[in-house]
Amino acid sequence: MLFAPAVLAALLLAQAASAQTLDSVLAAMDKAAADFKNAQADVQQDQFTKVVNETDTQKGTVYFQRGSKNGLEMMVVFKQPQEKYVLYSGKTLQVYQPSIEQVNKYDLGGHRTEVETFLTLGFGGSGQDLKKSFDVKLLGPDTIAGVKTAKLELVPKNTQVRNTASKILLWIDSERGVSVQQQFFEPSGDYRLAKYSNIKVNQGLSADTFKLKTTSKTKVVTP
Numbered sequence: 714m715l716f717a718p719a720v721l722a723a724l725l726l727a728q729a730a731s732a733q734t735l736d737s738v739l740a741a742m743d744k745a746a747a748d749f750k751n752a753q754a755d756v757q758q759d760q761f762t763k764v765v766n767e768t769d770t771q772k773g774t775v776y777f778q779r780g781s782k783n784g785l786e787m788m789v790v791f792k793q794p795q796e797k798y799v800l801y802s803g804k805t806l807q808v809y810q811p812s813i814e815q816v817n818k819y820d821l822g823g824h825r826t827e828v829e830t831f832l833t834l835g836f837g838g839s840g841q842d843l844k845k846s847f848d849v850k851l852l853g854p855d856t857i858a859g860v861k862t863a864k865l866e867l868v869p870k871n872t873q874v875r876n877t878a879s880k881i882l883l884w885i886d887s888e889r890g891v892s893v894q895q896q897f898f899e900p901s902g903d904y905r906l907a908k909y910s911n912i913k914v915n916q917g918l919s920a921d922t923f924k925l926k927t928t929s930k931t932k933v934v935t936p
Contacts (some may be wrong), residue, residue, distance in 0.1 A: 724828065738863040739840025739875045739883055745890030746839035751778040751918050754909040756789065763902035764882070765833065771797075775909070776922050785837070788921045801832060802923050809925045816925065816933045827874060834867075835883055835892020846870060854887075854924040855906050857894050858910060861887045876900065 756775045761768045773791035791797040791861040804822040809815075814882040815820050821828050830838070830846050847867035849882045853862040862884040877899065884894040891912060899904045 726874060733851070733854055733863055733887070735849065736863075737843075738851060738865065738887075739843065739849070741887070742835075742838070742840035742843070743890075745914075746837055748915065749837040750915045751776070752828040752912065753777075753916075753918065754912040757789075757908045757910075759906040759908075761904050761906070771796075773797075776918060777833075778918060778923065779837050779840065781923075783923075785832065787832050788923050798925055800923060800925055801828070807925060809927060809931070812915045812931045814928065814932060816904050816927060816931055818933055818935050820935075827871070831878070834881070834895060835885060843867065846874075852882075855884060856900050858908075860891055860893050863887055886912075 729798050753774060753776045756773055758771045760771075764814050770793075771791045772793040773789060775790075776786075776788045778786045786802040787800070789799040791799070795813050798807075798811075800807045800809070801821075804820065804825050806819040806821050806828075808817045830842065833842070843865075847869055850866040852864040852866050865883040865885060865932075867881040867883060869878060869881075878897045879900045880898045882894075882896040883892055885891070886893050889912075891914060893912070894907050895907045895909075895930075
């Protein structure tokens with residue numbers, strides 16, 4: 714039987730989609746997590762606030778590392794629209810704003826498991842870890858900035874966590890098992906969309922990547 718080109722293309726697309734299963738995507742994430750040591754990527758973060766219908770955009774670089782003496786570490790260096798550093802290390806979250814010479818320091822020890830579950834989504838977190846904390850659904854294949862991905866929907870199993878993030882969308886690179894895009898939805902209708910590009914995995918990071926470069930004038934505040 715001969716098929717018209719359009720029909721044949723539709724059949725091939727359907728076949729490719731059916732080959733991508735939730736188990737295969739989670740298995741790819743498991744493999745990536747087993748080999749994961751560190752990563753860095755350019756990031757654009759869009760924060761949408763529903764009540765005023767506005768979107769604030771920040772751009773910078775994000776770094777992840779596992780296996781250090783402090784366990785999981787993450788540093789985000791925002792350069793636009795203003796310089797800001799967000800560091801998670803040793804159960805502590807610190808936000809440094811050079812423009813006002815102030816570090817806000819938060820002790821997250823009591824919520825370490827939940828915090829690290831969110832931080833490792835698509836960067837060092839395994840597919841099995843996802844299934845423990847979320848109801849996971851495969852929404853299908855998608856292409857983000859030329860990268861073939863699997864689009865996942867996550868709903869937190871913990872009721873308290875759902876008060877912060879009612880739903881999360883992940884776009885997982887089908888080849889590397891890492892996230893190229895994430896979207897966090899709040900019950901209020903607000904959301905945060907993070908887009909990752911120029912992703913480098915296990916290429917080594919300098920020793921001072923996860924250190925805040927403060928000055929003698931910097932004030933540390935514990936809210």
